[in-house]
Amino acid sequence: MLDKLGTSLKDAVKKLAGKTVIDRAAVDELVRDLQRALLQSDVNVKLVMQLSQSIKQRSLEEEPAKGMGVREHVLRIVYQELVRLMGSTTEVTLGPQKILMAGLQGSGKTTTTAKLARYFQRKGLRVGVICADTFRPGAYDQVKTLCDRINVPCFGNPKETDAEKITREGLAAYKQLEVVIIDTQGRHALEDHLIEEIINLNTLSKADHRWLVIDAALGQQASEQARRFHEAIGIDGVIVTKMDGTAKGGGALSAVSETKSGIVFIGSGETIEDLERFDPDGFISRLLGMGDLRALVERAEEAVSGEDLDVNAMLKGKFTLRDMYKQLEALNRMGPLKQIMGMLPLGNMQIPDDAYDITSSKMDRYKVIMDSMTPAELDDPSVISSSRIHRIARGAGVSPDDVRELIKYYKTMQRALKGMRGMGGGKFNMQRMMKKFGRTQ
Ligand SMILES: Nc1nc2c(ncn2[C@@H]2O[C@H](COP(=O)(O)OP(=O)(O)O)[C@@H](O)[C@H]2O)c(=O)[nH]1
Ligand SMILES: [Mg+2]
Structure with a gap:
């Protein structure tokens, strides 16, 4: 889904991650790349400009969270602004309710009605569908x-031409059911007659929800439809369909979001299972290819809010074994190391794959080994000679190779940190960058 937008956004972010210095020019370039990607996805120019402005301004004015590098600071802002662009989500209650489906012909109403029936059925609710499309x-x-395919009862009468009559009878027939979904007709355009009928069906059915089905291929045109239907019956949820078949999905989502109608679901295929709850956070994370970035950012914030992981201090110079251990502990608490490392200012550094492979049992072993070291050795591991390695190994009840592995790991990390100095990750560079921003403002 949205492969093209995803790829372009990912490329833009990767480019930023690969930069040696994150300065104003780098942010400008990132913003330009984002603009291109979003415009290609048919996001409205005005919205793209607002997003660009926000990213630039916030990158410059907001203080990065403690211990975070400029790179991650900017990345986080980009992520938050994209989430904001793609809009809000709407709660779906899992209880008795009547849902009225609205939308133009061909938007995917009937298909989505069945998908929704399946969704609620899976949640253990008794569902029925009324076919009020007499057109x-x-x-x-x-x-x-x-409906037959999923064993959901379907009320209708192909000979009847009065949609209101069918709806009334259907609601009476399905009184005992918990969720009743009313599929309605749709014309090719926003005709007065169509609007009139949906208003009548809404009044008559006393629907709890009025959900609008919109084809993603409409791109930014989606906002006009959303507005018209909203004026008529007060849309309280939008379902954007056919996200699988268009490059304009980003435009459709942002256009709908701009109308303040929350997006409830997205349709991403022709089968009955191709329906997903829409969640802007998860959606953008997936687009950016970062798993659940939001959760990671939160966890990273928690972890660095303590004194545990002071990247700035480490960058300034000393990096002892104790620092390394503290850092590993903090990282371990956050979750999958590789993902976390990708987000930290260390992100673009060449860290060997096995360096990520710090299991908790390895951490335990490192701890035991470090317990057998003298304070001098912990502060400056370069004093650890071969005879000392044997002494430490004996004291910790491990093999000398285990001790060597720890030292090797330390050296890798130390090298990585050295490589980082002057690369824009530290406080010093941060301040310099801010000055630079200020001057050119
Ligand atoms: N690829 C794809 N096709 C869809 C999706 N939703 C609906 N369709 C197709 O769009 C066409 C029109 O759908 P339909 O439900 O009849 O629209 P309605 O006129 O609004 O009731 C059908 O061929 C559906 O199979 C979707 O999410 N992805
Ligand atoms: Mg239909």
Whole structure:
């Protein structure tokens, strides 16, 4: 889904991560790349400009969280602004409710009705569907076939031309069911007649929810439809369909979000299972290819809020075995090391893959080994000679190779940190960058 947008956004972020210095020019370039990606996805120009402005301004004005490098600071802002652009989500209650489906013909209403029936059925609710589409030939057969597949009752009458009558009878027939979804007709355009009918069906059914189905291929045009239907019946949830088949999905989502109608689901395929709850955070994380970045950012914030992981101090010079251990402990608490490292200012450094492979049992072993070291050795591991290695190994009940492995690991990390100095990760560079920003402002 949204492969193209995802790839372009990922490339933009990767480019930033690979920069030696994150200065104003780097942020400008990132913003330009983001703009190109979003415009190609048919996001409205005005929205793209607002996002660009926010990213630039916040990168410059906001203090990075303690212990965080400029790179991550900017990345976090980009992520937050993209989430904001893609909008809000709307709660779905898992209880008795009547849902009225609205939207133009071909938007995917009937397909989505069946997908929703399946969704609520999976949640253990008793679901029924009413076919109030008396316009499209074969409408009843279409929805009935879909419902039969999932054993959901479907009320309708292909011979009846009065949609209100069918709806009334259907609601009476399905009184005992918990979730009733009313599929309605849709015309090819926003005709007065269509709007009138949906208003009547809404009044008559006393629907708890009015969900609008919109085709993602509309791109930014989606906002006009969302607005019109909202004016008519007060849309309280939008489902953007066919996200799998268009490059304009980003435009559709942002356009809907701008109308303040929350997005409830997205449709991403033709089968009955291709329905996903929409969550801007998860969505953007996936687009950026960073797993659940939000959770990682939060965890990173928790971890660095203590004194545990003071990247700035380490950058300034001393990096002892004790520092390394503290750092590993903090990182371990955050979760998968490799993902975390990717987010920290260390992100673009060449860290060998096995350096990530710090299991907790290895951590325990390191701790035991370090307990057998003298304070002088812990502060300056370069004094650890071969005979000392044997002494430490004996004291810790491990092999000399285990001690050597720890020292080797320490050296790798030390080298990595040295490489980082002057690369824009430290406080010193941070301040310099701010000055630079200030001057050119
Ligand atoms: N690829 C894809 N096709 C979809 C999706 N939702 C609906 N469709 C297709 O869009 C066409 C119109 O859907 P339909 O439910 O009949 O739209 P309606 O006129 O609004 O009821 C059908 O061919 C569906 O299979 C989706 O999320 N992805
Ligand atoms: Mg239909």
